[in-house]
Amino acid sequence: MADELLSKQDIYDVIITGGGPAGLTAGIYTSRARLFSLLIEKLGIGGQAAITDRIENYPGFIGGISGPELVHSMGEQAKSFGMRTVFGEVTRIEVSDESTIKKIFVNDDPEPYQCLSLIIAAGHEQRKLGVPGEKEYAGKGVSYCATCDGAFFRDLSVAVVGGGDVALEEALFLTRFVKKAHVIHRRDRLRATKILQERASSNDKIEFIFDSVLDEISGQTTLDSVKVRNLKTGERKDLGVNGVFVFIGWIPSLSFLGDIVEKSEDGYVIVDKEMGTSREGIFACGDCCKKNLRQIVAACGDGATAAFSAQHYVERIKGEEYV
Numbered sequence: 001m002a003d004e005l006l007s008k009q010d011i012y013d014v015i016i017t018g019g020g021p022a023g024l025t026a027g028i029y030t031s032r033a034r035l036f037s038l039l040i041e042k043l044g045i046g047g048q049a050a051i052t053d054r055i056e057n058y059p060g061f062i063g064g065i066s067g068p069e070l071v072h073s074m075g076e077q078a079k080s081f082g083m084r085t086v087f088g089e090v091t092r093i094e095v096s097d098e099s100t101i102k103k104i105f106v107n108d109d110p111e112p113y114q115c116l117s118l119i120i121a122a123g124h125e126q127r128k129l130g131v132p133g134e135k136e137y138a139g140k141g142v143s144y145c146a147t148c149d150g151a152f153f154r155d156l157s158v159a160v161v162g163g164g165d166v167a168l169e170e171a172l173f174l175t176r177f178v179k180k181a182h183v184i185h186r187r188d189r190l191r192a193t194k195i196l197q198e199r200a201s202s203n204d205k206i207e208f209i210f211d212s213v214l215d216e217i218s219g220q221t222t223l224d225s226v227k228v229r230n231l232k233t234g235e236r237k238d239l240g241v242n243g244v245f246v247f248i249g250w251i252p253s254l255s256f257l258g259d260i261v262e263k264s265e266d267g268y269v270i271v272d273k274e275m276g277t278s279r280e281g282i283f284a285c286g287d288c289c290k291k292n293l294r295q296i297v298a299a300c301g302d303g304a305t306a307a308f309s310a311q312h313y314v315e316r317i318k319g320e321e322y323v
């Protein structure tokens, strides 16, 4: 999907910030409803799903589907209905009580895109460990994506930090390449779904280190060791690994929003059941919202609902609502 040359004079019916499953589904619905729709994405189409090797729980695909394939189709589908796309990072949003027009600033361009309604679909980002060595070795042994970097660790040992679904999915994926994946988890049991726990426990290449945290990442010339501390005994030991994969949770990517809409204590957008935010004309969907289930099917559902709400809002302010 190419970056399009678009006029900043246009006023879009809807701008969608973020091109993951939530934003793409919103785009399919708004453009199919013949709203003048623009999606702005800072990296590449597909969000987290684009870096997921295999998705087994998205309905309709027995045996699963590759993440990149699924989101590529979503993007093409939205485009086929007329959704436009721009690649760049939304850095600021300006709204005023006097006008229904919202101004969306991208990168450091002083001239904004303009829209009547805004759908925030910016997802969230991996939380960092915050230990010595993490920054220094980022991209040189420390990774937050097994699908992207796993193949660099063929026949080597790695540490995987975390105990949820993503940590186990990624550890299982890594076993295609690595000699050993040491899964380090701070508690004495995993949070991941049972089917993933069963698969990981029966995989010879995966070894669990429970009740423990990773304190430090180090190496002579390249990353070759981590310090692991047992939280119950206080014992510290060196573990020889060549890579560290971190999956310890998430933080929302919403700094561009400032305090324009109400957020939860942990920084997620608070939405009602129609995906409306505390500000009229601004909707949110997917992983950037305060909610319990962060999965593709849920993000798509949110995206469709947000699009429907945006459609009604736009029709209302244009005086075109069918009542």
Ligand SMILES: Cc1cc2nc3c(=O)[nH]c(=O)nc-3n(C[C@H](O)[C@H](O)[C@H](O)COP(=O)(O)OP(=O)(O)OC[C@H]3O[C@@H](n4cnc5c(N)ncnc54)[C@H](O)[C@@H]3O)c2cc1C
Pocket (backbone or CB within 6 Å): 017, 018, 019, 020, 021, 022, 023, 040, 041, 042, 043, 044, 045, 046, 047, 048, 049, 051, 052, 054, 055, 056, 057, 058, 088, 089, 090, 091, 121, 122, 123, 124, 166, 169, 170, 253, 256, 285, 286, 287, 288, 294, 295, 296, 297, 299
């Ligand atoms: C390794 C892994 C495995 C997973 N496995 C599964 C699975 O098997 N099944 C499942 O259902 N779910 C799975 N998930 C979760 C699923 O991928 C997410 O729930 C889903 O992608 C959320 O979609 P989203 O559109 O809300 O957010 P995201 O996918 O995070 O997309 C948000 C998009 O917004 C963009 N963005 C952020 N800020 C800005 C900005 N300022 N300007 C412009 N663009 C911006 C980002 O670049 C990104 O492309 C997995 C996730 C990971 C990481």
